[in-house]
Amino acid sequence: YLVTYGLFLIAAGRFPQAIQVLEKALEIDPISFLAHAYLAEALATSGDFDPALMVIAKMEKLFPENVFLSLMKGNTYLMQGNFQKARQTLKRRIDMEAPIFKDYVVARGLAAAGLGDNERYFKCKKRIEGMVPDYPQSDLNIHRAMLAVAVNDVDSMLDNLNQAVEKHLPGMVFVVNHPYWKKIYQDERYKALVDKIQMKGREIN
Numbered sequence: 001y002l003v004t005y006g007l008f009l010i011a012a013g014r015f016p017q018a019i020q021v022l023e024k025a026l027e028i029d030p031i032s033f034l035a036h037a038y039l040a041e042a043l044a045t046s047g048d049f050d051p052a053l054m055v056i057a058k059m060e061k062l063f064p065e066n067v068f069l070s071l072m073k074g075n076t077y078l079m080q081g082n083f084q085k086a087r088q089t090l091k092r093r094i095d096m097e098a099p100i101f102k103d104y105v106v107a108r109g110l111a112a113a114g115l116g117d118n119e120r121y122f123k124c125k126k127r128i129e130g131m132v133p134d135y136p137q138s139d140l141n142i143h144r145a146m147l148a149v150a151v152n153d154v155d156s157m158l159d160n161l162n163q164a165v166e167k168h169l170p171g172m173v174f175v176v177n178h179p180y181w182k183k184i185y186q187d188e189r190y191k192a193l194v195d196k197i198q199m200k201g202r203e204i205n
Contacts, residue, residue, distance in 0.1 A: 002028065003035050010038060015046035031062055040072060045178055049080040067092065071100055074107050079179040083114030102131060106143045110180075113150035121151065141167075146180055157181075158189050165197050 002025035009018035022039040025032060036059045043052035056073050063069065070092045077086035090111060094104045109124030125147050132140060141164040148156035184190045 003032060003038065006035070006038050006042070010042050010045070015042050018042040019046070033059070033063060033066075036062070037068075037072065040076070044076045044079050047179065049076060052076050067094060067098065068100055071103055071107060074111070078107060078110050078114070081114070083111045087111040087115065102128065102139070102143065106146055109147050110150045113147075121147075149181060149183060152183065154184055154187065154189075157184070158187075158193060161193055162196075165193070 002021055006018045006022040006025060009015075009021060019039060019042050022035050022042060025035040026039065029035065036055055040052045040055040040059070043049075043055065053073065053076055056069060056076065059066070059072075060069055070089055074086045074090040077083070077089060086107070090104060090108050094101050105124050105127050109121050109128070112118075112120035112124060128140075128143055128147065141160040145157045145160035145164070148154075148160065181190065
């Protein structure tokens, strides 16, 4: 119950409360993968990058074979703006059939954009578009938005987030609170989108 409630708090953007709840969940079950993962996500998304990385380091000892951890660490470095470390972390080869393969491609594209490696960025972007037939549409919109904002294409980013909202995508409140969008926090169109997403979140919940 606490892990589920922690995720709900993250989705509502209530990160301090989520952190408290998930820490309590880990007192009850110290080896819960989900409690660790959501705690790291809550910490990173609220800007507490070093504590988030400490949680991930603990997870690497508990779950050494889990390929999701390098993606978590890479994404944390991306949020921190440490694109070189993100690229190094995301070098691990991932099976194309793995559920997180698309997330890896996007994260590698974001790292490339942050380092000014346009050639690699566009390769990742092209690869994502090439996987469209196998893509859940809402995930595609989110990934397109992330890749767009990385190169300051605000119009495309907002268009894709709006499309995701129109599909009543659960968790969009959490997506909006993400540091990936911090470049445009003050954009009036973005503020209007946040209002729309919060309204959708109330409808969903």
